[in-house]
Amino acid sequence: MSPCVAAYELQSGGDQCTIPIEVRIALNDLNRQLITYESVSEAQLGQLTDALRHRRVVALTGAGCSTESGIPDYRGPGTRRRARNPVQYREFVSDAMARKRYWARSVVGWPRLSQALPNAAHRALAVMEQSGIVRGLITQNVDRLHHAAGSNHIVELHGALAEVRCLTCGAIEPRDSVQKRLLALNPGWHEQRAELAPDGDAELPTESIERFRVAACQACAGILKPDVVFFGESVPREVVVDAWRLFDEGDALLVIGSSLAVFSGYRFVRRAAERNMFLAIVNIGPTRGDSLAHLRVSGRAGEVLSRLVERCLGPGCRIDFGDRSGNPVVPR
Numbered sequence: 001m002s003p004c005v006a007a008y009e010l011q012s013g014g015d016q017c018t019i020p021i022e023v024r025i026a027l028n029d030l031n032r033q034l035i036t037y038e039s040v041s042e043a044q045l046g047q048l049t050d051a052l053r054h055r056r057v058v059a060l061t062g063a064g065c066s067t068e069s070g071i072p073d074y075r076g077p078g079t080r081r082r083a084r085n086p087v088q089y090r091e092f093v094s095d096a097m098a099r100k101r102y103w104a105r106s107v108v109g110w111p112r113l114s115q116a117l118p119n120a121a122h123r124a125l126a127v128m129e130q131s132g133i134v135r136g137l138i139t140q141n142v143d144r145l146h147h148a149a150g151s152n153h154i155v156e157l158h159g160a161l162a163e164v165r166c167l168t169c170g171a172i173e174p175r176d177s178v179q180k181r182l183l184a185l186n187p188g189w190h191e192q193r194a195e196l197a198p199d200g201d202a203e204l205p206t207e208s209i210e211r212f213r214v215a216a217c218q219a220c221a222g223i224l225k226p227d228v229v230f231f232g233e234s235v236p237r238e239v240v241v242d243a244w245r246l247f248d249e250g251d252a253l254l255v256i257g258s259s260l261a262v263f264s265g266y267r268f269v270r271r272a273a274e275r276n277m278f279l280a281i282v283n284i285g286p287t288r289g290d291s292l293a294h295l296r297v298s299g300r301a302g303e304v305l306s307r308l309v310e311r312c313l314g315p316g317c318r319i320d321f322g323d324r325s326g327n328p329v330v331p332r
């Protein structure tokens, strides 16, 4: 068994796993580094470049765009079999224990999520927008990494974890401020070692969660909820309108790093197919939109997009897809 497969087998034990948490964290990190993929062929890149270069491209991005920044996805090769049970909207609003569980775990997960840096895929998309190839992004991600990379025209379909909303008065408070208040109520809580889960969540033992104290709205003492769309909740209407407006500006849809299992993203692929818009998908592994795509590129988003930028804009515009730091170079 290769070390990669061994690490994967061990880390996918889910909640039944008896391996100590420190070992699981180390194995997950190792696993992420070891899962490597065949480089995408020049022929495929050539097809993608030719198809997109003279079109008005709208990008639809998903969790796979951020895995190279260290944020796990839900349905990738390293996560597919992990036992996950994200909180449902109805449960969160009606059950105080569910809110306690959410915030207790989120306080541990937030520092790692908020410190994540944009990767080559985010940076390539920002360069493509600055150079006019990409009109804008519809993102399913909640990590704000497209903003951090310099993209401007972004519709966040599922909101952003960086903001927290009061369910009673609607006041918005930055997540960093809520984090400080939660830590004042629960000193040292964030120092627990835990495995980072998608959406800034973290795995914690149930018994420790019971003692956690939840913060309330500063304005009205109402219930606070991260300003993201939970499972079982609808995307706000004004966000859907903005997303369709952006979608209508394009004549090609480029999907990056999404399984398209969630309907709020998949509907754009369906509409693209109905309109016979050019549809390209860059993803590791299968997606729900594969049979509708004109072009399907299987590869790492960071690599594919940075090589696409280089082909579209020339070798002066090189984005290092092996490096998480530094800025893209745009020729003037």
Ligand code: NAD
Residues within 6 Å of the ligand: 061, 062, 063, 064, 065, 066, 067, 068, 071, 072, 073, 074, 075, 076, 077, 140, 141, 142, 143, 158, 198, 199, 256, 257, 258, 259, 260, 261, 262, 265, 282, 283, 284, 285, 286, 299, 300, 301, 302
């Ligand atoms: P998903 O987990 O269902 O699918 C991600 C896809 O990306 C998988 O098919 C995976 O194989 C692929 N992938 C992983 N790494 C990749 C890489 N480096 N290059 C190319 N492909 C890669 O994610 P989704 O379709 O976005 O749906 C999940 C939902 O969960 C979203 O609606 C989102 O709101 C939320 N979510 C967000 C984040 C985030 O903000 N970073 C992370 C996890 C989940």
